[in-house]
Amino acid sequence: MTVSSAEAPAGSAAGAGTRFLAEIREQPAALRRLLERAEDFERAAAELRARRATTVRMVGHGSSDNAASYGVYAFGLLPRWTALRDSISLTVYYGADVDMSGCTALALSQSGQTPDVVEYLRRARRAGAFAVALTNDPSSELAAVAEAVLPLCAGAEEAVAATKTYSNQVAALALLAGFAAGQGPRMVAALQEVAEQGADLVASLEERITSVAVPFAYAGRMFVIGRGVEFATAREIALKLLETCRVAAEPLTATDLAHGPVAALDSLFPVWVIASEDETLQAVLEASVRAREAGATLVASGTGAERVQGADYVLPVPAPTHPLLAPLLSVLPGQLFAWALARTKGLDPDEPRGLSKITLAR
Amino acid sequence: MTVSSAEAPAGSAAGAGTRFLAEIREQPAALRRLLERAEDFERAAAELRARRATTVRMVGHGSSDNAASYGVYAFGLLPRWTALRDSISLTVYYGADVDMSGCTALALSQSGQTPDVVEYLRRARRAGAFAVALTNDPSSELAAVAEAVLPLCAGAEEAVAATKTYSNQVAALALLAGFAAGQGPRMVAALQEVAEQGADLVASLEERITSVAVPFAYAGRMFVIGRGVEFATAREIALKLLETCRVAAEPLTATDLAHGPVAALDSLFPVWVIASEDETLQAVLEASVRAREAGATLVASGTGAERVQGADYVLPVPAPTHPLLAPLLSVLPGQLFAWALARTKGLDPDEPRGLSKITLAR
Numbered sequence: 001m002t003v004s005s006a007e008a009p010a011g012s013a014a015g016a017g018t019r020f021l022a023e024i025r026e027q028p029a030a031l032r033r034l035l036e037r038a039e040d041f042e043r044a045a046a047e048l049r050a051r052r053a054t055t056v057r058m059v060g061h062g063s064s065d066n067a068a069s070y071g072v073y074a075f076g077l078l079p080r081w082t083a084l085r086d087s088i089s090l091t092v093y094y095g096a097d098v099d100m101s102g103c104t105a106l107a108l109s110q111s112g113q114t115p116d117v118v119e120y121l122r123r124a125r126r127a128g129a130f131a132v133a134l135t136n137d138p139s140s141e142l143a144a145v146a147e148a149v150l151p152l153c154a155g156a157e158e159a160v161a162a163t164k165t166y167s168n169q170v171a172a173l174a175l176l177a178g179f180a181a182g183q184g185p186r187m188v189a190a191l192q193e194v195a196e197q198g199a200d201l202v203a204s205l206e207e208r209i210t211s212v213a214v215p216f217a218y219a220g221r222m223f224v225i226g227r228g229v230e231f232a233t234a235r236e237i238a239l240k241l242l243e244t245c246r247v248a249a250e251p252l253t254a255t256d257l258a259h260g261p262v263a264a265l266d267s268l269f270p271v272w273v274i275a276s277e278d279e280t281l282q283a284v285l286e287a288s289v290r291a292r293e294a295g296a297t298l299v300a301s302g303t304g305a306e307r308v309q310g311a312d313y314v315l316p317v318p319a320p321t322h323p324l325l326a327p328l329l330s331v332l333p334g335q336l337f338a339w340a341l342a343r344t345k346g347l348d349p350d351e352p353r354g355l356s357k358i359t360l361a362r
Numbered sequence: 363m364t365v366s367s368a369e370a371p372a373g374s375a376a377g378a379g380t381r382f383l384a385e386i387r388e389q390p391a392a393l394r395r396l397l398e399r400a401e402d403f404e405r406a407a408a409e410l411r412a413r414r415a416t417t418v419r420m421v422g423h424g425s426s427d428n429a430a431s432y433g434v435y436a437f438g439l440l441p442r443w444t445a446l447r448d449s450i451s452l453t454v455y456y457g458a459d460v461d462m463s464g465c466t467a468l469a470l471s472q473s474g475q476t477p478d479v480v481e482y483l484r485r486a487r488r489a490g491a492f493a494v495a496l497t498n499d500p501s502s503e504l505a506a507v508a509e510a511v512l513p514l515c516a517g518a519e520e521a522v523a524a525t526k527t528y529s530n531q532v533a534a535l536a537l538l539a540g541f542a543a544g545q546g547p548r549m550v551a552a553l554q555e556v557a558e559q560g561a562d563l564v565a566s567l568e569e570r571i572t573s574v575a576v577p578f579a580y581a582g583r584m585f586v587i588g589r590g591v592e593f594a595t596a597r598e599i600a601l602k603l604l605e606t607c608r609v610a611a612e613p614l615t616a617t618d619l620a621h622g623p624v625a626a627l628d629s630l631f632p633v634w635v636i637a638s639e640d641e642t643l644q645a646v647l648e649a650s651v652r653a654r655e656a657g658a659t660l661v662a663s664g665t666g667a668e669r670v671q672g673a674d675y676v677l678p679v680p681a682p683t684h685p686l687l688a689p690l691l692s693v694l695p696g697q698l699f700a701w702a703l704a705r706t707k708g709l710d711p712d713e714p715r716g717l718s719k720i721t722l723a724r
Contacts, residue, residue, distance in 0.1 A: 055417075055444075062621030076452045080460050082417075084446040089590040089615070090438045093641040098442050116617070161622070221583050221610035228451040243622040248583035248610045248631070253451075255478070259424030260523070260605040263714035269610070279455040294716055352625035354656055 016348035017339050020159035020244070024335050025202055028195040030164040031171055031328070033153040035195075038175060038188050044132060044148050045179030053104040053130040054079070057086035059120050060108030060169075063162040063236060067108060067169035070232035070327055074173045077229075077324060078181035091127075092119045101128035109133070110157065110165045112140020121145045134172055136165070150176070159350045161243045163335050166236055167328055174325060190322035197318045198329055205315070205336050212299070212313050213340035216270060221248040223265070223296075224272045224334075225257060225287055228280040230302065233327045237272060237334030244342040244349035254280070254287035265294035272334070273311070275304035276326045277319060285309075301333045302326065378710035379701050382521040382606070386697045387564055390557040392526040393533055393690070395515040397557075400537060400550050406494060406510050407541030415466040415492040418445035421482050422470030422531075425524040425598060429470060429531035432594035432689055436535045439591075439686060440543035453489075454481045463490035471495070472519065472527045474502020483507045496534055498527065512538070521712045523605045525697050528598055529690055536687060552684035559680045560691055567677070567698050574661070574675050575702035578632060583610040585627070585658075586634045586696075587619060587649055590642035592664065595689045599634060599696030606704040606711035616642070616649035627656035634696070635673070637666035638688045639681060647671075663695045664688065 048054065056075050058068035068085045075083035086105070090096045093116075105124035109117045112135035122145045125131035133146035136154055143149045154168040171191055178187030216222075222241060226234030234251040241249035249272075252261055265271070271291040275284045281304050288308045292298055300308035303326050305316040315333040320326055342349040410416065418437050420430035430447045437445035448467070452458045467486035471479045474497035484507045487493035495508035498516055505511045516530040533553055540549030578584075584603060588596030596613040603611035611634075614623055627633070633653040637646045643666050650670045654660055662670035665688050667678040677695040682688055704711040 057444075061617055065618075065621075072449055073452060073456070076449065076458045076460055077456055080458055082419075082446075082460055082462075084444075087434055087438065087590075088617075089642055089645075090435060093590060093645070094435070094439055095641070096438045096442055098438055098444055100444075228449075228455060239622050242626045244625070246626040246628070248612060248626060250610060250612045255423055255450075256427075260601050260714075260717065262716045263606070264604045264608040264610060265716070266608070279457070280451055283451075283455070290716070352622075354624045354627070354652070355622065 017343050017350055020161060020163065020339050020349040023157060023159050023163045024332070024339065027164045027167045028199040030154050030168050031191060031195045031198070033155070034168050034171055035188055035191055037151050037153055038184065040150055041172070041175040042179045042184050044150055045176055045184070047148060048104050048130065048180055051130050052102060054081045055103045056081060056083035056106055057100065057103050057124065057129065058083060058106045058108060059086050059088050059117055061114060061117065063166040063239060064108035064110065064169060066232050066235040066239060067166055067173060069235055070170050070229060071173040073229045074177035074324060075180070078177040078183060081180070088116050088120045091123050092116045097127065099128060100124055103129040104132055105129035106132045106134060107142055107146070108169055109142050110136050110152065110154070110162065112137040112142035118142050118145055134169065160352055160355045161240055161349060167331060170232065170328055187322065190320060190325055194320050194325050194328050197320065198332060201317055201329060201332050202336070205333055209336045210340040210344065212315070213337055213344050216341055217344050219247060219270050222270050222272060223257065223261065224249055224251045225254055225284065226251065226274040227254040227284050228278065229324060229327055230274045230276050230280070230330060233274050233331045233334070236331055240335055240338035243352050243355065244338045245345060245347065254283040257287045258290060262290050262294055265291060265296045267295040267297065270297040270299065272299045272301065273308055274302040274330050275300055275308050276302040276330060277304040278323050278326070281307065302330045379705050379712055382523060382525065382701050382711040385519060385521050385525045386694070386701065389526045389529045390561040392516050392530050393553060393557045393560070395517070396530050396533055397550055397553055399513050399515055400546065402512055403534065403537040404541045404546050406512055407538055407546070409510060410466050410492065410542055413492050414464060416441070416443045417465045418443055418468055419448035419462065419465050419486065419491065420445060420468045420470065421448050421450050421479055423476060423479065425528040425601060426470035426472065426531060428594050428597040428601060429528055429535060431597055432532050432591060433535040435591045436539035436686065437542070440539040440545060443542070450478050450482045453485050454478045459489065461490060462486055465491040466494055467491035468494045468496060469504055469508070470531055471504050472498050472514065472516070472524065474499040474504035480504050480507055496531065522714055522717045523602055523711060529693060532594065532690055549684065552682060552687055556682050556687050556690050559682065560694060563679055563691060563694050564698070567695055571698045572702040572706065574677070575699055576706050578703055579706050581609060581632050584632050584634060585619065585623065586611055586613045586636070587616055587646065588613070588636040589616040589646055590640065591686060591689055592636045592638050592642070592692060595636050595693045595696070598693055602697055602700035605714050605717065606700045607707060607709065616645040619649045620652060624652050624656055627653060627658045629657040629659065632659040632661065634661045634663065635670055636664040636692050637662055637670050638664040638692060639666040640685050640688070643669065664692045
């Protein structure tokens with residue numbers, strides 16, 4: 001396998017990954033579109049408070065569920081509310097009649113068509129929850145079931161693997177939680193800055209990322225380590241690697257690693273570490289020492305990437321003014337790595353085999 | 363690699379896996395010990411109800427966290443309470459001051475020594491939660507922090523990879539949820555029967571399991587699919603494969619598979635499907651069709667294993683009288699498969715490299 005340039009690795013079909021890359025690049029613009037709708041989030045947050053619907057039950061599949069992992073921290077750290085990734089099957093398949101008064105049910109679906117997410121929201125509303133949809137399509141079935149619809153503003157996403165949808169979901173959760181905590185304007189300003197930082201970061205990473213990806217051409221498996229707000233990032237990067245590169249990538253918290261999976265590591269089992277400068281950094285650094293001691297090749301990213309001792313590849317990201325927004329930047333190296341690795345392997349990240357954009361599977 | 367018999371595969375150290383196997387076999391006896399303490403669970407359930415501490419926040423790492431996945435369904439389906447796997451880092455590292463009144467904080471730790479689980483319980487109690495510990499060691503630091511201590515009764519577990527600890531945690535959650543729902547005696551009787559069914563199942567599987575495991579000697583990765591109550595089983599089987607066999611095994615819900623990971627499958631990427639005869643069966647069967655269409659080798663287990671079309675290996679388990687208890691039986695083929703596969707690969711499942719029984723990592 002020879003890779004002559006970042007533009008046309010041998011083995012790639014002409015044009016493979018162009019939509020995926022275009023949508024990675026478009027994320028700062030998508031974020032700015034979302035911020036133009038900040039008032040919608042302000043209004044919804046006021047309604048959550050007025051109804052005292054302060055336990056937030058989030059549902060979604062794939063990238064949407066990954067964004068919900070972020071929501072646990074956004075709502076926990078800003079308005080100090082309990083937020084959880086709720087079980088869809090408990091409500092939809094088992095028909096458990098859980099009392100959801102005092103709850104907001106927040107359904108995340110790009111298309112607004114995912115059948116069991118729609119059915120969950122219908123039942124949650126019946127069970128007493130304030131039913132909110134976060135979707136690209138305000139005319140979707142999901143929006144019709146909801147009492148309030150929040151716009152995702154990601155625009156049409158043509159690559160099957162989500163990028164701008166995911167990052168706008170994360171930003172939307174930060175906005176809603178920020179307004180719920182009475183810190184809306186500060187959050188909007190911090191997100192504006194993230195859009196600028198993101199645009200610069202994508203431009204500089206594009207130059208470099210193929211040379212980082214090529215040595216992983218034969219890796220069949222990988223762990224992606226994050227903790228706290230960055231666990232969502234770990235899940236999302238792992239999903240991109242599974243979807244677009246056919247790498248068995250598993251997301252783990254820093255502590256999960258020590259509780260079993262570290263035993264599987266060796267020099268042929270690389271580890272991607274997201275180290276962010278926040279309260280979880282020490283735990284992540286300790287996990288990276290364990291991984292290195294097991295012989296794993298380490299890729300370090302995040303605002304604290306340079307703190308990871310002995311990393312083989314370091315992909316730092318700039319620090320946002322609000323540390324809770326770091327995941328919007330730290331996901332970018334992972335998305336670009338997946339794009340570059342897929343092309344290195346001769347795969348088309350725009351249309352992974354066996355996937356379709358709107359998943360009707362239950 | 364030649365495997366001459368289930369007793370002594372070539373490449374295994376003498377005695378490798380004897381403790382792991384002994385503890386797999388011991389599970390029915392451990393379950394009976396737990397049932398002798400049913401009154402403790404009855405008393406605790408009464409206290410949860412009396413305090414209206416009906417949102418159950420569960421924490422634990424590794425197998426304990428897997429058992430907590432089961433708790434989401436046990437509490438949701440029996441007393442119809444909201445139960446969640448809470449974020450430890452939100453409370454312990456970020457110091458988020460979430461109001462936990464109306465909550466039970468239920469900490470799961472075999473040793474009662476896991477530092478961040480102990481710290482979580484201390485803070486949850488301060489935040490207004492009713493603090494309950496489920497542990498093997500009533501003299502542990504965790505027990506000292508708790509307001510109520512529930513006995514796990516698993517006895518000393520000598521293999522590093524948990525088996526009887528996990529299954530007694532699952533049974534303990536079923537007991538607590540059963541008593542909370544006013545169905546305690548029925549649950550105790552159903553668990554008694556599961557102990558008998560489990561003993562028979564282990565005996566019959568031991569004969570057969572090595573011949574199933576040998577063809578997977580060179581598999582580096584695997585998906586383990588479950589949904590609903592069996593998602594806990596999928597997580598636990600995947601963890602056993604990671605810990606003892608160095609297989610990159612990832613647990614997925616039936617729906618997760620369709621939302622991305624199916625793209626990674628091929629004929630060298632086996633899939634273990636847990637198909638149980640309950641409301642989630644159709645979703646699991648549809649996922650297994652997708653996996654088979656992608657060329658994956660399929661291992662089917664669970665009470666509905668025989669319903670999985672085209673499975674390469676079928677490991678059925680008997681149906682318990684209470685369908686919610688199926689996970690106590692469906693985990694057994696996975697544990698025994700991990701034992702057999704580790705020995706086939708010349709690994710010692712009693713002492714996986716890099717792991718210790720009590721994990722102090724944060």
